[in-house]
Amino acid sequence: MTSATSPNPAPVFDIRALTYVTHVDDNLCCPICQSPLVEPFTTSCRHTFCSECITNALKASKTCPVDRTPLDTKNINMAPVVLANLVNDLTVLCPNHRDGLGCTATLPRGNVEGHLKEDCLYVTVACPGCEEKIMRKDLQDDVCVHVEEECSYCSGMHRKLDMKEHETVCPGLTTPCKFCGNECPRPQIPNHEAICDEAIVSCDAASVGCPWHGLRKESTDHSTSCPLMHIRPLLEENNSRLANLEHENKLLRRRLELSLVARAQTDIAESMDDQTIRVLTEQEHIRSDLERLYVSMQEMDIKQNMLSMHMSDNMRTKEEVAMIGAAVNNLRTQLHGLQLLMFRRQGLDQNGSGGARPTGASSQAGDNSVLGHARRMSDMPSGDRVKL
Amino acid sequence: MANLPKRIIKETQRLTEEPVPGINAVPHEDNLRYFDVSIHGPSQSPYEGGIFRLELFLPEDYPMCPPKIRFLTKIYHPNIDRLGRICLDVLKSNWSPALQIRTILLSIQALLGAPNPDDPLANDVAQKWKEDEKTAIETARQWTRTHAMS
Numbered sequence: 001m002t003s004a005t006s007p008n009p010a011p012v013f014d015i016r017a018l019t020y021v022t023h024v025d026d027n028l029c030c031p032i033c034q035s036p037l038v039e040p041f042t043t044s045c046r047h048t049f050c051s052e053c054i055t056n057a058l059k060a061s062k063t064c065p066v067d068r069t070p071l072d073t074k075n076i077n078m079a080p081v082v083l084a085n086l087v088n089d090l091t092v093l094c095p096n097h098r099d100g101l102g103c104t105a106t107l108p109r110g111n112v113e114g115h116l117k118e119d120c121l122y123v124t125v126a127c128p129g130c131e132e133k134i135m136r137k138d139l140q141d142d143v144c145v146h147v148e149e150e151c152s153y154c155s156g157m158h159r160k161l162d163m164k165e166h167e168t169v170c171p172g173l174t175t176p177c178k179f180c181g182n183e184c185p186r187p188q189i190p191n192h193e194a195i196c197d198e199a200i201v202s203c204d205a206a207s208v209g210c211p212w213h214g215l216r217k218e219s220t221d222h223s224t225s226c227p228l229m230h231i232r233p234l235l236e237e238n239n240s241r242l243a244n245l246e247h248e249n250k251l252l253r254r255r256l257e258l259s260l261v262a263r264a265q266t267d268i269a270e271s272m273d274d275q276t277i278r279v280l281t282e283q284e285h286i287r288s289d290l291e292r293l294y295v296s297m298q299e300m301d302i303k304q305n306m307l308s309m310h311m312s313d314n315m316r317t318k319e320e321v322a323m324i325g326a327a328v329n330n331l332r333t334q335l336h337g338l339q340l341l342m343f344r345r346q347g348l349d350q351n352g353s354g355g356a357r358p359t360g361a362s363s364q365a366g367d368n369s370v371l372g373h374a375r376r377m378s379d380m381p382s383g384d385r386v387k388l
Numbered sequence: 389m390a391n392l393p394k395r396i397i398k399e400t401q402r403l404t405e406e407p408v409p410g411i412n413a414v415p416h417e418d419n420l421r422y423f424d425v426s427i428h429g430p431s432q433s434p435y436e437g438g439i440f441r442l443e444l445f446l447p448e449d450y451p452m453c454p455p456k457i458r459f460l461t462k463i464y465h466p467n468i469d470r471l472g473r474i475c476l477d478v479l480k481s482n483w484s485p486a487l488q489i490r491t492i493l494l495s496i497q498a499l500l501g502a503p504n505p506d507d508p509l510a511n512d513v514a515q516k517w518k519e520d521e522k523t524a525i526e527t528a529r530q531w532t533r534t535h536a537m538s
């Protein structure tokens with residue numbers, strides 16, 4: 001030991017704040033402080049406490065804290081050595097341990113004091129040169145670590161204490177790039193790695209499933225040949241198109257339903273001409289909407305085929321295709337529903353204009369004039385229409 | 389709270405990890421020696437169904453001296469006075485440093501189940517309890533409904 005470290009006072013630490021590495025049996029714990037016994041003492045009623053704990057307790061009350069037997073200081077004695085050894089051999093962490101940092105020593109509790117006094121690197125000691133407090137790990141022989149000295153690589157001035165840390169960022173020191181091996185000033189390393197040709201990068205289409213990894217210098221080559229790079233815009237466009245179609249479909253259906261209800265509620269005295277024209281116009285609307293849907297669906301079918309061809313070897317995209325396929329089928333079902341609706345409407349119109357109603361209009365059967373239609377429409381009980 | 393004794397830390401941990409049924413004790417975040425306590429009235433007692441709030445404070449020399457405890461919820465009980473102070477030997481002369489928060493709270497819960505009018509703190513209540521126990525118990529029940537069930 002150097003002359004500089006010997007005047008350090010005996011280290012103080014809270015023995016009851018120690019962290020035990022293994023579970024400690026409750027029987028080894030003091031009933032008062034509830035920590036593993038420290039200097040165990042036993043009473044005449046055969047209860048055991050830390051010497052400090054029982055002494056303090058007797059100052060407050062002259063009875064045993066466990067069974068209230070009258071007690072005095074002369075009724076307590078050191079516990080058997082075997083018990084003292086047992087608790088002193090319990091393994092603890094060094095009091096200077098910190099989560100992830102600090103001293104990593106684990107040791108028998110009885111050795112903690114000696115460890116702190118002689119060995120622990122995370123104890124503050126006096127600097128041999130200037131008496132300032134430093135960690136033992138920063139001690140360097142018998143010299144003061146607080147004097148600045150010149151860095152031999154960049155000739156900047158740094159304290160001896162900080163030199164190791166400085167060297168990790170010293171601009172005068174170079175480090176080989178871990179990718180290309182070229183020497184690089186240490187502070188520049190992150191910038192260099194961001195453009196280094198030999199660095200490992202992933203494909204720009206990684207977000208849509210390209211598994212390619214490789215050197216940055218080869219990534220351009222890959223991009224031009226990467227099938228996913230090519231279809232990425234298509235894939236994304238398809239997705240948004242699908243969403244649009246679904247939305248449109250929903251709107252159409254609502255419009256259809258609304259118009260049916262509205263029609264049922266229309267004043268039934270309205271002239272047949274107006275009514276017919278409105279129905280025909282609406283039908284025309286719906287038909288053209290349906291045609292657009294058909295066209296979109298065919299486009300999607302073609303794209304789906306293209307995609308399947310492109311990516312028959314790519315599981316992820318296969319799933320994507322399956323999803324699109326399912327969406328298309330869904331659309332198809334919806335379309336089918338729309339068609340059904342349309343057929344039913346056409347049926348209604350024929351009923352309205354074809355006059356195949358058995359009741360209420362028999363006297364005018366065969367009358368194909370517009371007025372006749374109007375009358376028959378008005379004869380229809382409105383409840384019948386609402387059922388549509 | 390760097391100087392909070394290990395014993396208090398341990399007791400607090402155990403109170404939350406292995407809670408006593410019907411008893412709840414949570415330390416204040418800004419003062420780890422001050423606990424909000426609630427005790428469920430024991431079944432078969434006039435306090436059944438009630439939840440009683442208490443405050444508990446661990447003085448500087450705890451466990452050499454007992455914790456300070458007081459009912460915050462109004463309660464009709466011969467051993468608890470109007471200010472919520474509790475007449476319980478283990479909280480006074482019979483305190484022992486080997487007792488703990490959990491054992492003390494259990495004693496208080498037991499006191500609710502077994503009122504002791506011969507060692508009263510609330511003299512008027514104790515008097516009623518001795519003269520007409522039936523009425524006293526009914527009053528205790530009523531107070532429980534009014535003050536401890538909301």
Ligand SMILES: [Zn+2]
Pocket residue numbers: 030031032033034035037038049050053
């Ligand atoms: Zn102790």
Ligand SMILES: [Zn+2]
Pocket residue numbers: 043045046047064065066067068069
């Ligand atoms: Zn004893």
Ligand SMILES: [Zn+2]
Pocket residue numbers: 094095096097103104105115116119120121122
């Ligand atoms: Zn250490």
Ligand SMILES: [Zn+2]
Pocket residue numbers: 127128129130131132143144145146147
């Ligand atoms: Zn120095």
Ligand SMILES: [Zn+2]
Pocket residue numbers: 151152153154155156166167170171172173
């Ligand atoms: Zn340097």
Ligand SMILES: [Zn+2]
Pocket residue numbers: 177178179180181182192193196197198199
């Ligand atoms: Zn490089």
Ligand SMILES: [Zn+2]
Pocket residue numbers: 203204205206210211212222223226227228229
């Ligand atoms: Zn790619």
